[in-house]
Structures are given as structure tokens and as C-alpha cells.
Amino acid sequence: MIRVKNVGLQYGDGPEVLSNINFTLAAGSFHFLTGRCGAGKSSLLRMLYLGHRPSRGYMEMFGKDISQLDAHELPEIRRRVGVVFQDFRLVSHLTVFENVALPLSIDGRPQQEYTRDVEELLNWVGLGDRLDHYPELLSGGEQQQVAIARAVIASPQLLLADEPTGSVDSEIGERLLGLLMELNRQGATLLIATHDTGLLERHRHHAGELHLEEGGRLRQLPPVRAKAG
Amino acid sequence: MLIPHSKVLPRKMPGSRLLPLVIAVNVYLASLAILGGLALIAATGQWASEMDQLVTVQVPPESGVSGDAVVKSVLGVLRDHPAVAQARALELSEMEALLAPWLGQSAAVRELPLPQLIDVEMRPEGDLDSLRNRLEAEFPGVELDDHRLWRDQMHSVATTARLVCLSLVVLISLAAIAVIIFATQASLESQNELVALMHLIGARNSFVAGEFQKYFLGIGVTGVLIGLVPVVLTIGLIIYFTGNDPAPWMGRLALGPTDYILAASPPLIAVLITMFTARITVLRTLAVLD
Incomplete structure (x- = not known):
């Protein structure tokens, strides 16, 4: 589904923040993206949600060579990617319902077509009674739940999450991670950027790892097999 | 309401709060310029047709x-x-x-x-x-005077006056376009996080531009409605003070369908200028994102 070969990424004329990146994400797989602060995790995610195209190398998403796509073809690829941003990026003048419905709204779907889906999803994440609330009235965990709901409402094939448990306590963190894993079980490819080692240890037996090292290089590690007995 | 409104943009955005007033003033000025031009055309047309029929013979x-x-x-x-x-x-x-x-x-x-x-x-x-x-x-x-000199001068004056009216309308439109570009850029700037978010989650540039277009359509219509009030009042005052015979300076004011379309054009033009200026400004801004 995602193939990245010898990719480099730089912003403007600056130095490369990612160098010779190689990895593959199979459809329906689950990976953590790890590395020290400043290693380039957010840049890698940004490249995958097409916020910035690679400066060099080959990147294939959903069977398409990204470097060959025209600008007008990118929105279709982006709509197949759900993103949970580290800072949530909820829209302050839109209600919880409107925030979650945003990906469907920008796709031009009529509201009556998606109202039920949005309400069901918000019920599922536990915010069914907050549909008309504005983000500023929600706690950090609730805002994160809204961000996750918005990322998955359009049933993306690739789900990217940048530190989704970073601003909530461990109990809520596990609950949010449970939501993302449930979506992964339903078929979405999942890539979670985190530096929460505890979270990583608890789930590395069923999740692979992309580890960014110093100098913007990357190692891909398979899930760790659980020890017998 | 018949005017579609944006589902994603805020109801009010900085930089566009006074725009309805600016559009209203532009509509008023453009309407006055066009009405003045139409009156001149009617008057000179009437004079010219009368003079074309009349000649004077002088017996010395x-x-x-x-x-x-x-x-x-x-x-x-x-x-x-x-x-x-x-x-x-x-x-x-x-x-x-x-x-x-x-x-x-x-x-x-x-x-x-x-x-x-x-x-x-x-x-x-x-x-x-x-x-x-x-x-x-x-x-x-015996001489025959066909008033050609007067007629040519009148045509020249009428043509100049028409050009002045047209120039006024063009200048007013250009001023409106400049203000709308500024307001659109200010509104875009105020919503850059939202625009970037929509861009990243797959919104087409045309969708984002369409949302801003809807927003500015609402502003344009509001401005036009405000601007039409003084236009109607001015016409009413002219008719009131000239009684039943507004003709002395307006010819017979025999307006045809084309004249009515012309007189109605400033509000329509204002709305179209507002919408499409906003759309083009947004599209040009978004084009650099990819």
C-alpha cells in the first residue's frame, strides 16, 4: 500500500530532515513510528499525509507514484488518509458534529447523507451528548476523541496519528489507542508516532516499528514475537 | 434564505466587516454615473434627431x-x-x-x-x-445652414460625457475589486489554519474557493441591498422635485429594455465582482500550497 524508497525530504533550501528513507506499509498493518524528539517523526507523517512531497526518491501510495501526480490529483489521495494531529486542529467555530463531519462536508456530500454516521461514531467514542458543543468546552481527552473521530469518519485506508496519547492520562490514552486499533482491525493501515515507551512495550508484539535515527535515517522493525510459556 | 452560506467558514471574518458598506457606496456611485449617462444619451439623442430634421435657409x-x-x-x-x-x-x-x-x-x-x-x-x-x-x-x-457645426459639437460633448460616465463606472469597479481583494486576503489570512486543515484532509482548491465565494456572495448581496436604498431615494427625489416633467435635463427619459438592464447592472456587477474576485484570490493563494 505504501512503498518508500531512498526518499529524502527538505524544506526549501534547508538541509534534509529525512535521508534515504526506505520502508513498506502493507495494507491493514499496524506500526509505531518512534525516535527521539526532533528525529523527524512529524516530518515523515507530514510527507505521508502529503503536506509536503518528498524532495527526492520514490514514494508510492495506493498504487500511485506521488512524484508523478499533478496538484489536482492530490486531494483524492489525501481523502484516503486520516490524520490525528498532535495539536488536534479542531475548528473552534464549528461544533463537535461539524468538526467530525468536515471530511465528508468537503467531499461535497449532503448533510442528510452523513448525519446518522457522524452521530453513531460520536456515540461510539463516547461523545454522543456533546454534538452541539464547541471544542473549547471539551477536555483535552475529549478533543482528542473528536480529532480521532474526524480522522476516521470517511473510512480512510491509511490512518496516521501523531502522539495521540501525548496529552492525556494513561487510562484515556489506552482508550484512545483502543479506538485506533479497532479501526485497524477493520482494515485500516495504522501508523502511530509516539515516544511513549510504555505504550510501545505493551503493544509491540502485534505492531511493527519504524524507528528514526540520528541524521534522519530510518530502520523498519517487525513486531516482536511473544515469548512462549 | 436563498443565498447559500458556507458550512465551514465563520459567519464573520476580520477584514470584511465594513465591506458591505464599501460595496453599497460603490453601487450608489456607479448607479448615479450610469443614470447620468443614460440621461445624457436620452437628451443628446433627442436634440440630435430634432436638429437632423431642421435646416435654416438664409436669404441675404x-x-x-x-x-x-x-x-x-x-x-x-x-x-x-x-x-x-x-x-x-x-x-x-x-x-x-x-x-x-x-x-x-x-x-x-x-x-x-x-x-x-x-x-x-x-x-x-x-x-x-x-x-x-x-x-x-x-x-x-442664398445659404443653407444644416447646423452641422452645432451638431458635431453636441455629439462631441455627448461622447465625452459618456466616456466620463463609463470611466467612472470602470474606476468604481476597479476600486471595488481592489478592496475585495484586500478583504479576501485578510479573511484568508485569518482562516489560514482552517484553510490548511481543509487542504490536508483532501479539500479541492475549488471547494475552498467556493466556500469563500459563498461567504462573499452574502456580503455582496448585503452591500447591494444597502446601496439600492439611496439609489431609489435619489431617483425618487429627482422625480419629486422635477414634478411631472423631469424632461428638461433628462430628455424624455424614454428608457428601453437595454437601458433598464444597464441601470440594473451596478448591483449585479457588484455581486459578480465580489464573488469572482474572492474566488480568484483564494485560488491564486491556494495554488502555491502544492
């Missing part, structure tokens, strides 16, 4: 004692000519009235060797050159 005074006979002969030729609808020699009192602004009401005017003037009303499409040739051949010294 040196015709002497036989002058009356010459005038009668000229009148005879004129009335028989196929290009002439009617011809009438001016009475002495009428000529005195014409000269009064320059010579006053003195009885001495009667002693002056004045040419005899004959008003001639031409038939539509009447051949003026043939009439002139005939008079020159039969009555040397």
Missing part, C-alpha cells in the same frame, strides 16, 4: 426691394422639393426675438439689413445635398 438682405419676391421663390422651390416636409419664413418679430439676447429690444433692430430666415423641416432620409445644389444653382447668395 442685399436682395433689395425684390427681396420678398426672392423669399417667395425660395419658399416655392423648397415646398416643391421632395426632401422637404415643410418650410416657413420667420416673422420679423421672431427674428427680433432671436437677436434680442445680443442686440436688445430696440426698435432700431428693424432698420438693420437682416437676412430673411426660413425654417425648413426635412423629410426623414431627405437628400440635403440635392436641396443645397438646387438652391445654389437658382439663388446665388
Whole structure:
């Protein structure tokens, strides 16, 4: 589904923040993206949600060579990617319902077509009674739940999450991670950027790892097999 | 409400709060310019068509004692000519009235060797050159004045006035476009996080531009409605103060369908300018994101 070969990424004329990146994400797989602060995790995610195209190398998403796509073809690829941003990026003048419905709204779907889906999803994440609330009235965990709901409402094939448990306590963190894993079980490819080692240890037996090292290089590690007995 | 509104943009954005007022003023000024232009066109058109039909024949005074006979002969030729609808020699009192602004009401005017003037009303499409040739051949010294100098000057004045009105409308439109570009950029700037978010989650540039277009459509319509109030009041005041006869300076104000479309154009143009300026500004801004 995602193939990245010898990719480099730089912003403007600056130095490369990612160098010779190689990895593959199979459809329906689950990976953590790890590395020290400043290693380039957010840049890698940004490249995958097409916020910035690679400066060099080959990147294939959903069977398409990204470097060959025209600008007008990118929105279709982006709509197949759900993103949970580290800072949530909820829209302050839109209600919880409107925030979650945003990906469907920008796709031009009529509201009556998606109202039920949005309400069901918000019920599922536990915010069914907050549909008309504005983000500023929600706690950090609730805002994160809204961000996750918005990322998955359009049933993306690739789900990217940048530190989704970073601003909530461990109990809520596990609950949010449970939501993302449930979506992964339903078929979405999942890539979670985190530096929460505890979270990583608890789930590395069923999740692979992309580890960014110093100098913007990357190692891909398979899930760790659980020890017998 | 019939006007579609954006589902994703805020109801009010910085940079566009006073825009309805600016559009209202522009609509008012553009409407006045167009109404003035239409009045000029109506007036000059009426004057020109009247002058095109009227010519004056001058029989010089040196015709002497036989002058009356010459005038009668000229009148005879004129009335028989196929290009002439009617011809009438001016009475002495009428000529005195014409000269009064320059010579006053003195009885001495009667002693002056004045040419005899004959008003001639031409038939539509009447051949003026043939009439002139005939008079020159039969009555040397008799002159035919077709008021060409006045007519040309009036056409020149009317054309200049029309160009001034058109220039005003163009300048007002350009000013409106500049203000709307500024307001759109300010609104875009205020919503750059939202625009970036929509961009990243797969919104097409045309969708984002369409949302801003809807927002500015609402502003444009509001501005037009505000601007139409003084336009209607102004027209009402003109009609009120000129009574039942607004014609003296507006011609007969016989407006046709094209004139009504023209008079209605500033509000329509204002709305279209607002929408499409906003759309193009947003598209140009978003084009650099990819």
C-alpha cells in the first residue's frame, strides 16, 4: 500500500530532515513510528499525509507514484488518509458534529447523507451528548476523541496519528489507542508516532516499528514475537 | 434564505466587516454615473434627431426691394422639393426675438439689413445635398445652414460625457475589486489554519474557493441591498422635485429594455465582482500550497 524508497525530504533550501528513507506499509498493518524528539517523526507523517512531497526518491501510495501526480490529483489521495494531529486542529467555530463531519462536508456530500454516521461514531467514542458543543468546552481527552473521530469518519485506508496519547492520562490514552486499533482491525493501515515507551512495550508484539535515527535515517522493525510459556 | 452560506467558514471574518458598506457606496456611485449617462444619451439623442430634421435657409438682405419676391421663390422651390416636409419664413418679430439676447429690444433692430430666415423641416432620409445644389444653382447668395457645426459639437460633448460616465463606472469597479481583494486576503489570512486543515484532509482548491465565494456572495448581496436604498431615494427625489416633467435635463427619459438592464447592472456587477474576485484570490493563494 505504501512503498518508500531512498526518499529524502527538505524544506526549501534547508538541509534534509529525512535521508534515504526506505520502508513498506502493507495494507491493514499496524506500526509505531518512534525516535527521539526532533528525529523527524512529524516530518515523515507530514510527507505521508502529503503536506509536503518528498524532495527526492520514490514514494508510492495506493498504487500511485506521488512524484508523478499533478496538484489536482492530490486531494483524492489525501481523502484516503486520516490524520490525528498532535495539536488536534479542531475548528473552534464549528461544533463537535461539524468538526467530525468536515471530511465528508468537503467531499461535497449532503448533510442528510452523513448525519446518522457522524452521530453513531460520536456515540461510539463516547461523545454522543456533546454534538452541539464547541471544542473549547471539551477536555483535552475529549478533543482528542473528536480529532480521532474526524480522522476516521470517511473510512480512510491509511490512518496516521501523531502522539495521540501525548496529552492525556494513561487510562484515556489506552482508550484512545483502543479506538485506533479497532479501526485497524477493520482494515485500516495504522501508523502511530509516539515516544511513549510504555505504550510501545505493551503493544509491540502485534505492531511493527519504524524507528528514526540520528541524521534522519530510518530502520523498519517487525513486531516482536511473544515469548512462549 | 436563498443565498447559500458556507458550512465551514465563520459567519464573520476580520477584514470584511465594513465591506458591505464599501460595496453599497460603490453601487450608489456607479448607479448615479450610469443614470447620468443614460440621461445624457436620452437628451443628446433627442436634440440630435430634432436638429437632423431642421435646416435654416438664409436669404441675404442685399436682395433689395425684390427681396420678398426672392423669399417667395425660395419658399416655392423648397415646398416643391421632395426632401422637404415643410418650410416657413420667420416673422420679423421672431427674428427680433432671436437677436434680442445680443442686440436688445430696440426698435432700431428693424432698420438693420437682416437676412430673411426660413425654417425648413426635412423629410426623414431627405437628400440635403440635392436641396443645397438646387438652391445654389437658382439663388446665388442664398445659404443653407444644416447646423452641422452645432451638431458635431453636441455629439462631441455627448461622447465625452459618456466616456466620463463609463470611466467612472470602470474606476468604481476597479476600486471595488481592489478592496475585495484586500478583504479576501485578510479573511484568508485569518482562516489560514482552517484553510490548511481543509487542504490536508483532501479539500479541492475549488471547494475552498467556493466556500469563500459563498461567504462573499452574502456580503455582496448585503452591500447591494444597502446601496439600492439611496439609489431609489435619489431617483425618487429627482422625480419629486422635477414634478411631472423631469424632461428638461433628462430628455424624455424614454428608457428601453437595454437601458433598464444597464441601470440594473451596478448591483449585479457588484455581486459578480465580489464573488469572482474572492474566488480568484483564494485560488491564486491556494495554488502555491502544492
